[in-house]
Amino acid sequence: MALTIDWRLYVLIDTGILGERQPLDVARAALRGGATVLQLRAKTWLVGEQVAVAQALLPLTQAQGVPLIINDHADIALAIGADGVHLGVDDLPVALARSIMPRGLIGYSPEGAADAARAVSEGADYLGVGPFATTATKLDAGTAIGATGIAEIVQAVPVPVIAVGGLGQHNAADAIAAGAAGIVVASAVTSAADPAATTRQLRSIVSEARTAKERA
């Protein structure tokens, strides 16, 4: 399944940074703007609340042929029929997630190249690698790794690497030039004055950078 996914513009709907905005409204705008993947991340929400919003999101993403990924909760992803789950080092180990989710997408946020290679060997379909630049979304995300850090992981693993953290119009092309298959954006889209327009611009930047990279 992973081979057929368009990773260019992965929009993270993080309920912790939406302010007054509703996750479904932001998702609709992102889909309208051409988001190619959507993730729901609602760390502080009760599981029942996450289920309800994920169930409402799914028909929207399916209508656009866009994968819906659930942060952390493989059980929610399985139960609602989402396309996958995104895991971190403190979550369900990738190998175990793969054992209960033989067909779903499994994303992983590695801590370094060795951890990245291990996760892929255990069944991760893609990696979210960062932070590319400093970010206000995830204050515990660590030091920015930049283009060099992306390139290092791209060399280390055979799966798509999606750059994450502090990405926006100003540096999206740099992440793609470093070898990323796409970028994860959170606040750049969800806090934008016009989330749909910003999504559209970002997707265009990423597409052009990929074309340039392929020609190079």
Add this chain to the structure above:
Amino acid sequence: MALTIDWRLYVLIDTGILGERQPLDVARAALRGGATVLQLRAKTWLVGEQVAVAQALLPLTQAQGVPLIINDHADIALAIGADGVHLGVDDLPVALARSIMPRGLIGYSPEGAADAARAVSEGADYLGVGPFATTATKLDAGTAIGATGIAEIVQAVPVPVIAVGGLGQHNAADAIAAGAAGIVVASAVTSAADPAATTRQLRSIVSEARTAKERA
């Protein structure tokens, strides 16, 4: 599967109230004392940490033929091969949990008789009903329902009802007399001076109360 479970003494290993004690040590003592079901509840732990301790617990419970139930996380239960999951009103809905866990035990903590009946119709194998008495373990558990509250739910559903909350040597027999198939104990065992001995006493009290109830 539910029909073959011995629900008499369901020991809840709640990491929030273990103090200096280790979950595995308490579990070993409870199993030595004759616990018939074990639940791991580690609300504040990272999922990865919960997985590690659950994986260590499983061979201990399996050696005694005792079901291991995981609180909240159906994905952990599925991934490690635990016997089931225990859910509350804010968790994964019972029907969805049943859809991803066709064979595992599903427990549910209902809010009233109508909610109890709904959960059973959606696939719950047993109900944890309480609080039987006031409890320090779960401060948000609400007003004690006592023997009357237990009897009401027992009448309303065809699955085993396990009384929970504020139970110990002094009132275990009352819960059984009201129709409970067993009792859930947390601090009564895990904070006891001798958890194994206390488990043994509680199991004996429950067994005698069941015999008396069957004769009556």
